[in-house]
Amino acid sequence: xxxxxxxxxxxxxxxxxxxxxxxxxxxxxxxxxxxxxxxxxxxxxxxxxxxxxxxxxxxxxxxxxxxxxxxxxxxxxxxxxxxxxxxxxxxxxxxxxxxxxxxxxxxxxxxxxxxxxxxxxxxxxxxxxxxxxxxxxxxxxxxxxxxxxxxxxxxxxxxxxxxxxxxxxxxxxxxxxxxxxxxxxxxxxxxxxxxxxxxxxxxxxxxxxxxxxxxxxxxxxxxxxxxxxxxxxxxxxxxxxxxxxxxxxxxxxxxxxxxxxxxxxxxxxxxxxxxxxxxxxxxxx
Numbered sequence: 537x538x539x540x541x542x543x544x545x546x547x548x549x550x551x552x553x554x555x556x557x558x559x560x561x562x563x564x565x566x567x568x569x570x571x572x573x574x575x576x577x578x579x580x581x582x583x584x585x586x587x588x589x590x591x592x593x594x595x596x597x598x599x600x601x602x603x604x605x606x607x608x609x610x611x612x613x614x615x616x617x618x619x620x621x622x623x624x625x626x627x628x629x630x631x632x633x634x635x636x637x638x639x640x641x642x643x644x645x646x647x648x649x650x651x652x653x654x655x656x657x658x659x660x661x662x663x664x665x666x667x668x669x670x671x672x673x674x675x676x677x678x679x680x681x682x683x684x685x686x687x688x689x690x691x692x693x694x695x696x697x698x699x700x701x702x703x704x705x706x707x708x709x710x711x712x713x714x715x716x717x718x719x720x721x722x723x724x725x726x727x728x729x730x731x732x733x734x735x736x737x738x739x740x741x742x743x744x745x746x747x748x749x750x751x752x753x754x755x756x757x758x759x760x761x762x763x764x765x766x767x768x769x770x771x772x773x774x775x776x777x778x779x780x781x782x783x784x785x786x787x788x789x790x791x792x793x794x795x796x797x798x799x800x801x802x803x804x805x806x807x808x809x810x811x812x813x814x815x816x817x818x819x820x821x
Contacts, residue, residue, distance in 0.1 A: 696799075706776055711727055726795075
């Protein structure tokens with residue numbers, strides 16, 4: 537009997553050995569490892585975990601593409617103009633430093649294109665000025681047409697003559713001369729006619745005691761020429777006797793139109809602000 541019990545115990549241990557081995561092998565091998573159980577319906581094997589897929593790195597975006605993607609905020613015409621200017625400078629520099637026929641020709645061809653573009657602009661600007669009076673420079677200020685210039689100067693002379701006649705109420709012209717000065721003799725008739733035509737009195741002052749035709753009553757200098765530092769004759773000053781304000785008008789032989797223009801400018805309030813050193817204060821008799 538003891539031998540029979542021993543054989544039964546060994547058979548039981550042998551029957552349990554595969555089950556223990558399959559349990560120790562893990563859940564994934566239980567289905568395939570226990571073939572001794574046979575096939576079981578509705579029992580699928582546990583899928584094995586797949587290895588992680590490697591994701592290829594994204595290619596880096598080139599910097600040039602990043603720069604091109606940023607749009608220039610300026611108008612495209614300005615961008616094109618800047619490129620053209622740089623191109624002209626580059627080709628000029630190359631042609632100067634290496635003046636081969638090809639380099640010079642390449643620069644001259646580009647320069648011709650630039651000149652043609654500028655000429656087109658000038659033509660368009662001229663036509664715009666023709667059709668827009670307020671933008672026409674020939675209608676602003678002094679005319680360029682000969683006939684229009686004649687009318688303009690006549691009108692301007694009349695306006696200045698009236699303003700000088702008004703100025704003559706409290707102003708005089710000081711005429712410094714020398715009796716031996718040929719330019720003073722040549723200028724005296726113009727100044728005498730100016731006095732009669734525009735209504736402003738001329739006070740002639742002789743530096744050497746000499747006289748001039750038309751200014752027989754000229755008085756001798758009493759120090760005014762020295763105070764004004766008159767170094768050249770003939771010399772004309774605009775003076776306001778009751779205030780002592782004296783402004784130089786000009787030196788040498790002047791025409792009537794020059795006298796009109798300069799006296800009008802010297803009497804303007806802005807003259808002293810523009811040339812403060814030219815205005816003097818001098819006690820006049």
